[in-house]
Amino acid sequence: MTEDRNAWGRRPGWLAPAVLILPAFVVVFAIAGYSALSLFQLSTVDLTFGEPFSNAEAVGLENYQWLLTNQHSTFWATLRVTVIYLLGTLIPELLLGFAIALLLNRKMRGNSLFTAVLVIPIVLMPSMVGLIGRLYFSYDGLVNYFFEILTGIRHNWYGKDLALLAVILVDIWEWSPFFILILLAGLQTLPIEPFEAARVDGASRWQSFTLITLPLMLPLLLTTLILRFMDVLRLFDVIFVMFAGGPGTATTTLPLYVYRSTLVLRDVGRGSAASIMLIIIIVSLTVILIKVRERIKFEV
């Protein structure tokens, strides 16, 4: 039997890598598996939060059916809010982030200080950010102060028309720097040659931006968008602290819906069913996005 040798000149055994990875594998998959099993079990029962589990009554998949089809279910309205929240945060953050990254990508004194400053919003405690947002968006708050200077009008951000916009604006403040920092790092590693060639050929700045910068940056733009997408879809703390999903259901995104079903309406079964749907949505959409990104990577 010929021995299949690897770079180490040894037989590529499976034992060593398996043993090394085993602790991590066991810990992570045990926690996840245990939680997933009990989550699924909870999603198939009728149980009021606060009662002992022995009171649970098995109802099969009724909770899922109720969420998706019952006329009193606000699941679809929740999805609508979630989509608005996703688009309302991701698109401005991407555009603003890219624009500011381009702005910072010039020779200028103090650039390293600027990038240091931009780290701050990202690492602040989200729960505190939510509470601060609540004060800043109050009627006598900071945001209305600047609004009044610029437009002469103050708004009621706590109302159901503007509450979602308020949490979106907080997220834009907190997370545009995420796009700025990553895209700036990307811009700084772009090769110089294509830009010089374009200048020799008489291309305008706009042309070299759309024809060179943009295509070269596309994979990174998508990567950043995917990472942020996962995070926005599971964001709970800031919205919870600012408005707890209210007023009404104005800021009830999917994670908030899970919380409200379980703790406010005290319906453990439906809350757990919603949790499982949230997990399925996040994982499947992310897998699709990763596939799309891989395809684009090969075309450029």
Add this chain to the structure above:
Amino acid sequence: MKPTWRSLTGSRLLDVLTLFVVFAFLFPYLFMVSSAFKSRLETFAYPPVFLNFTPTLEHFDNIFSDMNILFYMKNSTIIAVCSTLLTILIAIPATYSLARYRFRYKEGVAYGFLFLQMVPGISIVFALFFIARSLDLFDTHIFLIVVYLLWNIPYAIWMMRGFVEGIPVELEESAMVDGASRFKAFRLITLPLMAGGVAATAILIFIGVWNEFSVAFFLTSTNARTMPTTIAFFMTHSGIKWGPMFATATIGTLPVVVFALLVRRYFISALTFGAVKG
């Protein structure tokens, strides 16, 4: 090419714009810190008070003496430090395995970790609540420490894998040619070289746990309560206690901001699970 007057004024304008934009991002934070030193009336003043106030330390006095904020800082520190150390301890061998060996389903395993990392805390926290109750571990440090491993270990593996793969395997090989065992080669060559990356990963995990809210909020009550979940104390029937809240936010975010600035070099890879090098 000589700079023209127009291009000079143009770039000056852009410089000013850059300054303005960066300041706009910093401003809400500065206002938060300054508000921790304002009296209650000044916090609510309209138009807002920016600089013309007499600084007071009463809110800091309040949170340390009445609210016992040190207790929650201690809980946060215990949980964040223990969970971070456990994570690194468990993740280093796994990282090494994924970075240095070839085996079947390797990428499958790596992506398996990544997908578990994506599970939102809020989606499993109520299931964890029932588990904690049945194990009699509700409101304990150990339960949070272990639960956080679910997110920390995959994150650490993805972060550190890039660092290990960046170290030439030939260094280890030559040590082994000289008679070192594989473990010794790793301990003497690779481990010191990846130490910076490990430290950065540890700090970023620490920040994540220190800031974590959803899981900690629903799995603790009095004994193991952490800093981010103390916000509930500021929401009283007579309104929100803004002064102590700003003081707590200032103190609670201080270590994290300092840490984050320390590992700035690694921040880009940290934000992208190591997918992008800074």
